[in-house]
Amino acid sequence: MARDPQAALVALNRFGFGARGGASGDFMNAASDPRGFVKAELARPATVLLEAPGLQTTPDLAAALFAYQLEVKEQREAAAKSAAASAESKPKNESPPPAMEKPEASAMAPNGATMNPPGAMKPAKTIPAKPQLNIIQKTYRAEALARIQRATLADCGIVERLVAFWSNHFCISASKGQPARIWAGAFEREAIRPHVLGHFGDMLKAVEQHPAMLFFLDNQQSIGPNSKAGQRSKRGLNENLAREIMELHTLGVGSGYTQGDVTTLARILTGWTYAGRAGRLGEPGSFVFNVNAHEPGTQTLLGRSYPETGLAQGEAALGDIARHPATAKFIATKFARHFVADDPPPALVVRLNDVFRKTDGDLKALALALVDSDEAWQAPMTKIRSPYEYLIAIGRLMARIPEDPGRYLNGLNILGQPLWTPAGPNGFADTNAAWAAPEEMKLRLDIAAQVASRIGDSLDARDLLDIAMSDAASQDTRQTIARAETRQQAFALLLMSPEFQRR
């Protein structure tokens, strides 16, 4: 079969997470059959689910979180009690206890690989121990590690790219609070992954019923004014979830729905919540329909009438929204923009739109339509990798299976894409304007140099250039790397080359 180096780059970088180093043969495989290379992974649906030892379900994590919060509370109370007791018994003129020796802030680099400057050298015992992580931090890191490892090891990475796309589309933010942080990974595993090669309507339902989303967009606080709970209390509707469903998750802003529709959907979704610590409504941390908070009655949404059927009312409404033409257009455009270009080829958007509608939102069919299109292969590689794609691609090229997520998480923080923590419910931006920005490029270079500073002499950028892009590399890039002053500089330049940054 004819080799097509440029198509190999599209297969690896536009659709995947880049070539793996070592003896993976990724570039050769992609070059000999670019479409087949991508589609092979889509044909293995098992690759989409993520299970790893220690990763827990949302209810189990809720139980762990509640236990942790209780423990903290008790400790705080005990401390307050003993402080009050000792304040009473202590003579007033007693000098305060000697201050704990302040650890040198710079005493140890995070990786422990460097020591403090000689002037500040101290015996080893003053080097502060790594702070104990709580269950929330531990969970977040374990979930991150599982995701990063999966992306690093994937053959092409198209499935993981789809996971990242849909996860960002239906994003929550770990910064919302402790439940969001501890659930962030589980949310993706439970609500996103099972449907990435399934149906949009199913994903939509799973997402909007997931405790993480209900917490993130405040729906557990939303009470139907005429519900039993609403009658008893002064609380009422919270439109947050309803609005974001229509604006961000499905129809798209400006697609014709009204404020009235938002309020109606909010009413329909009242009662969608999760069981709390006491477990009165169900297993703590599981989705429940609280009929007592649900606004009774028939609701008219987007011109369609939904009779009072409890939970089924909302599920019927979401099903119709998922099938709405505006949703197909919104998703088709966003999908093409993510993979192909900030201004995607109109013909491609039309085709994806048709596929979405004709297959009732079959997301595997949507992905295949993209991979089968000519536009996706012919469009110039103008997009820049997101920070996550960039860092994963580096790890793949170095053929290192990450064992600690810390450096990735720090890298994502520095580059402005903290994992599962976008600034708002619209997720991270997906355009060059966001990522090919001055500060960003400077920071990417700094990170490339930092990564390169730690490579040994076993990695030769000239070899890695052939692994990553082979004859798809420009002569300029090849020459820049060959002429680099040091091995480390060469590697940093490879990571920053247009061929590595663009996709």
Place this chain on the structure above:
Amino acid sequence: MECCESRSSLSISRRGLLLGGASFAAWAYLPKFARAADGRDPRLVTIILRGALDGLATVASISDPDYAGLHGAIALTRDGPHAAIDLDSFFALHPSMTQFARMYREKHAAVVHAVATPYRERSHFDGQDVLESGFAGPGRVQSGWLNRALGALPRGERVTTGLAVGATAPLVLRGPAPTVGWAPVNLPQAADDTAMRLFDLYKHRDPALADALSQGLQLEKVAARGDDMRAKPRNGIGAMQLTARGVAKLMAEDDGPRIAALAFDGWDTHANEGGPVGQLAQRLSGLDAAFGEFESGLGAHWRDTVIVVATEFGRTAKINGTFGTDHGTGTVAFLAGGAVKGGRVIADWPGLKTANLYQARDLAPTTDLRAILKGVLHDHVGLSERVLAQAVFPDSAAVKPVQGLVV
């Protein structure tokens, strides 16, 4: 992947990022090799200059009739506001290196000229591998010659506890013998030179990224200062000096390391190299400041110290079309320290006539760098000629140690 340190160590300000390009590692044990005769407790520092130092621009064969013509606009001269410093009647030192010149006058510094490793190609990486591994050819990167030299020494006590093993030890000191590392804190690695090379690449291939990067780096500001774009050299000086200061402090301790290796980057002067002033001059003043830091920081131990400075290869004898020099062969090495029998230029000068140049373009190498290194290791550290010829510099029996380099 090895990605990123936390925000605290990856300084966000460009200022903090400019200080990269210097690293250090030391042997983890106090040696028991004080010399019986005079009780000397020797200290040995190896500095690798990565990027290929222009030997002719650093120590000019100023009386060679062909020198001025070859080095053209960037040649050193004996007169003018930045006159070269005469080392003898034939060689003159770059005017930036005043401390080294003083050490030379005090006979505590020496120059080796027309020197080279056995490597005869022109790839930086391969050249550095040969320089640091001590093997005769590239591709052997498991251990460095200095590490193998240490392996042949009695171990002694472990040096100061609490030192973390460095991840970035230069190859010359990597290997089975345990070492410790230190890098100046808050000195992340994105060197200016790397940024400039990337900017050049983007200019050719990706104007949008070039714009973004140049804004990010605030290149305009630098350019407005009037200097050549490739060089913001003051920062490089800072890195060399700061690293040397730290290493000297460590080595001055009673239980500090006795043997250390450093690497300074940034010597690849393809364009606008500069002569008595300019890009290379700035870097040389940084190296010179490092010599000064070692002298002052080591205090009483300076008299027991040898610093060896070497680079992977030299540069073309004739300057190129961009007032720089391309990859070459023969170059200089430096020896400095109270234990050096200095005040001389050690050279079997090959001449600069075209016929005398290596492949009609480079200063021809007449001294094998290994002969110098073996001489230092033999006289200063006490390694036998047999160990040097077999373990330290494999298959180098024909390259005899140069005698009398050390007092």
